[in-house]
Amino acid sequence: MIRRIYVHNYRCFQNFDFNVEGQSSVLILGKNGTGKSTLSSALKILQGIAKGENRVKQFLSVDDFAFNQTDVPVRIELSVELNNKVYDYAVAFELPDGFKEPRVREEKLMCDNAAVYSRDEAQVELTASRTRFLVDWHLAALPIVQIHGQDNPIETFRSWLSRLVLIAPVPSAIHGESEDNSLYPEKNLSNFANWFRGVLGEYPASYSVIDDFLKQMLPDFMDFQNKPIGETAKKIVVRFGIDEKILRLDLDQLSDGEKIFFVCAVLLAANKYYGPTFCLWDEPDNFVSLSEVGHMVVALRKSFAQSGQLFITSHNPEAIRKFTDESTLHLDRRSHLEPTRARWLSDLTYQGDLIESLIRGDISNGS
Amino acid sequence: MAVNVYKPHLFVIPEDDADRQFAVGFEFDFRLKLRAMQVMPVAGGWLKVVDKF
Numbered sequence: 001m002i003r004r005i006y007v008h009n010y011r012c013f014q015n016f017d018f019n020v021e022g023q024s025s026v027l028i029l030g031k032n033g034t035g036k037s038t039l040s041s042a043l044k045i046l047q048g049i050a051k052g053e054n055r056v057k058q059f060l061s062v063d064d065f066a067f068n069q070t071d072v073p074v075r076i077e078l079s080v081e082l083n084n085k086v087y088d089y090a091v092a093f094e095l096p097d098g099f100k101e102p103r104v105r106e107e108k109l110m111c112d113n114a115a116v117y118s119r120d121e122a123q124v125e126l127t128a129s130r131t132r133f134l135v136d137w138h139l140a141a142l143p144i145v146q147i148h149g150q151d152n153p154i155e156t157f158r159s160w161l162s163r164l165v166l167i168a169p170v171p172s173a174i175h176g177e178s179e180d181n182s183l184y185p186e187k188n189l190s191n192f193a194n195w196f197r198g199v200l201g202e203y204p205a206s207y208s209v210i211d212d213f214l215k216q217m218l219p220d221f222m223d224f225q226n227k228p229i230g231e232t233a234k235k236i237v238v239r240f241g242i243d244e245k246i247l248r249l250d251l252d253q254l255s256d257g258e259k260i261f262f263v264c265a266v267l268l269a270a271n272k273y274y275g276p277t278f279c280l281w282d283e284p285d286n287f288v289s290l291s292e293v294g295h296m297v298v299a300l301r302k303s304f305a306q307s308g309q310l311f312i313t314s315h316n317p318e319a320i321r322k323f324t325d326e327s328t329l330h331l332d333r334r335s336h337l338e339p340t341r342a343r344w345l346s347d348l349t350y351q352g353d354l355i356e357s358l359i360r361g362d363i364s365n366g367s
Numbered sequence: 368m369a370v371n372v373y374k375p376h377l378f379v380i381p382e383d384d385a386d387r388q389f390a391v392g393f394e395f396d397f398r399l400k401l402r403a404m405q406v407m408p409v410a411g412g413w414l415k416v417v418d419k420f
Contacts, residue, residue, distance in 0.1 A: 216401050295401055302397050321406065324388040353409045354384055 001309035002278060003086070006077040009066045011038045014339035018329060021081075025301045025310040027323040029358070030331030035340040036313040040166050040280050042076055044187070046089070050161035051184075054140040057101040060093055066339065070095040073105050080160065085112050087157045091140065103137040111153040117145050163274075165267065168282035171259040176236035176251030177229070183274065189263055193236055193251070196262070197226060199270050206269035213265040213299060217292060218258065222246065236262075256287040264296055268303045276308040285316035293318040317355045325354075332365035341365040377404045380416045384409055 003021040007013040012035045020026055028036050048059045065074060077090040088110040093102045107119040115127040122134045124141050135141050145154055162184070169189040178193035183202065185195040199206050214221045222239040229235045236251040251262065264284070271277040284300070285293045297312070297319050304310035314320055320328075325346040333340045343365045350357040357363050381387035390406040393399070410416040 294405065298394055299401055301395055302401075305395070305397065317408070321387060321408070322391055322394070324391055352384065353411060355408070 001082075001276065002078065002080050004077070004079040005039070005042075006075070007039075007042045008075040009069060009072045010042055010074045010076065011035070011064055011066055012333060012336075012340045013038065013042070014066055016340060016342060018342045020309075020329075023309070023327055024305045025312070025323075025327060027320065027328045028311055028313045028331060029320065029328055029345070030313075030340075031361070033336065034331040034333050036331060037168070037282055038340075039311075040168070040187075040282055043078075043164060043280060044166050046076060046078060046091075046161055047164045047166065049091070049140045049142050050158045052143045054143045056093055056103055056138050056140065060102050062095060062102070065095065067337070071097075074102070080157070082156060082160055085153070085156075087111055087153065088113075089142070089157065089161075091142075101138060104140055107141050109142065109154065109157060111157075116147070116153050117141065160278075163277065165270070165277055165279040165281075167263070167267075167279070169260060169263050169286075171256035171287055174251070174259045174263070178226070178234050178236075179232055183270070192259075192263065192266075193234070195270075196236060196266050197234060199266055199273070200226065203269070203273035206273045209269040209272055210262075210265040213268055214261060216299075217261045217264075217296070257289060257292070260284070260287050261292075261296070264300065268299065271303055271308045272306075278309045278311075279304070280311040280313075282313050283315070284312050285314055285319040290318055294322055297322040320355065320358070330363060330365060332363075375403070379404065379406045380419050381406065381409050382413050382416050383411070 004019050007016040028039065030036050045059045053059055060074065062070060073092040073094045075090070075092040080087045090106065090108050091104065092106040094105040095102045104119065105121060109116045117124060117126050119141050122137050123132060124135050124145065125132045126145065126147060135144060142158060147154055165185060166187060167185055167189060168187055173188045173190040174192045176193050178197045180194050181198035181201050182191055182194040183198045185191060211223065220240045220242050222241045224236060224238045226234045227237050238249050238251060238254065240247045240249065251259065267279060284296065288296060293316055300310055301322065312319065326344065328345040329342055330345050330348060331340050331342050348363060348365065350363050379390045381390055387406060387409050394404050394406055410419055
C-alpha cells in the first residue's frame, strides 16, 4: 500500500511530503482550504494516467501550478508496496515560456530500487533492455510503455493505480439504474449502479458483505434485487420488512444517508473481493446521522485493517473521535499565499479534548 | 440505531482524550461486533464521568 506521497508546486502543495508506511487507515483533518480535497486531485492525476488519459492538458492546467509559479515544475511522487515489492513512481510536468499546455519533463518507475523505465523530456529508456524511443512531450509514458514477461512491474503498478477509489459521493447523483458493469466508481458516484453491478457480477460472493453491512445499518432491511428493466438495463430495488409487512423501494427513493450506506457496503465488498484497494473518501460522514457515523467509520477501518488502505477527510466529531492521534494527519496553512504543511497529530500539542481544540481553532502545525 | 440495546453492549465514557484513544483501540478490534460498543464524547474529568454514568 502507499508508503509515501510527495507533491510539489501543485495548487496549495509545495514540498508536501508525508510518510504513511504501515498505516491501514488515516484521518486527514484541517480547516477549509488546507488541501484535503487537493490530495485527492493529485492522486486523481496519477490514476488518470494509469487509465490512459495520457495527454497532460487532460488533467493539469496552468491554474494548477502553485501560486502561478509556472517556471517551477509540478512534481508528484508515490511510493507503494504491492505483493512485497516497492514501486516508486515519479512524474514532473513543466510549462515552458510561450507554451499553452504543460508537458512531461521527467518520469520514472522503479521496482525494488531498480529502474523499470525512465524518461527525460521526450526520451524514454526501458532499463532492462536498454531500449530507447521517443514519446510526445505532451503524453505521459506510463500508459504507453509495455514490457514482456509474466512478472510485469509496469502492469502490476498500472493496474493497482487505475483502481484507486477516490470518492466524494453526491447522493442526488446516485441512481439505481445501470446500463453496464464497472469496477471504477466516479468521484461523485454518478455511476454507482454500474459499480454495484460490476462488483456483484464479477464477485457474486460479495453479496454477503453488502447484505451483512446493510442489515447492521438498516434494521428493517431485508434484501435487494438488481431487476432487469430492458435489454441491458437494470434497476436496484430494495425490500424492507417488519413481521409480515414488506415495502419495496427503488434506490432513488432512499434518503441521502441511506444511499451512503449502500456506497459504504459496496466499498467494503470491493475491498474484500477485488482489493487490496486504496480508497480516499472525502467526508464519508456527510448525510449520515450522528448515531450511525461512528459505526460506519469503525466498519470501514476494520475492513481496511485486514487489507487495503483507507484515507478519509472529515469535519464530523463522531468520525474524528474514531481515530487516534497517531493515525490523524493535520493539514494547516497560514493563508492562501502560503503552502500547506502536514503533521501527524501525535507530533502536535493541544489542550484537553481534541474536538474542543478544533472548534477553538487552537491546533496549528507551527512554524 | 446507535448500539443494539437488545443485545449485550458497552458504553464507554472516557475521562480524557487519552482514554478516548485507548477505547478506540478496543473498538477497532476485528473480533468485536459492530454496534456492541459505543465510545461517548470525552467527559473531561472523573467526577463528570460519574455524573454522566
